[in-house]
Amino acid sequence: MAKAHSVQHSRSRFSCAKRMSTHIAYALVVYTLLLIFIVSPELETKGMAIWPYLALVALVAAVIPVCRNIERRWQSLDANGSGELEGQLKFDEAKLWIGAIGIPVVLMLFFKLCSTAF
Template sequence: MDWRKRMSDNIAYALLVYTGLQIFVTIHALKAGSTSLLPYLALVVLVAAIIPACRMFESRWIGISDEAAADPALRGPFRRDAILLWMLAIGLPFVLTGIFKGIAAIA
């Protein structure tokens, strides 16, 4: 088992899920009658936010040695990072779009 490859795969799938959710959430916000530019701004902010997060996760795992990449003792840290990655990928579109919708409602 190569933890580097597994993290890379998780990042790729999380980005696909994140992008799909972000498109869905943004389109839903636009259909809800938002005439401001805030949903588009939310889309830009969310894209800008996820890329550094994914790079952080990948850089943590890509730099480990071949021996460490096969070390079963890294299962715990891998699971922690994978869970955090998926929480960001699934939760971030809803949280930030909700914030932008709240700002639009106030303005």
């Protein structure tokens, strides 16, 4: 019981914006690692082509503005003190993680499908 109380107390100590920012940082790391380890092997070509690496950089750069907008939204919600945000935070965290893991998996499947089709 005391442990549950201390966990809840430590969670309430951090703002929702800070918690979302932490999730975004970790999700970006996971997203990038998944791109490197499951998508880039599907993009490999013969020779020393640099385009697969440029594609990975572009894919990472494409999600950074989206993550930044999510972070700004949560900073605004925290600043406005919009009441109980825990449920909304959990929902946004779930969407973030589904995207961070799902996008690389979908891209890998797409490139695998394209390589078998051509």
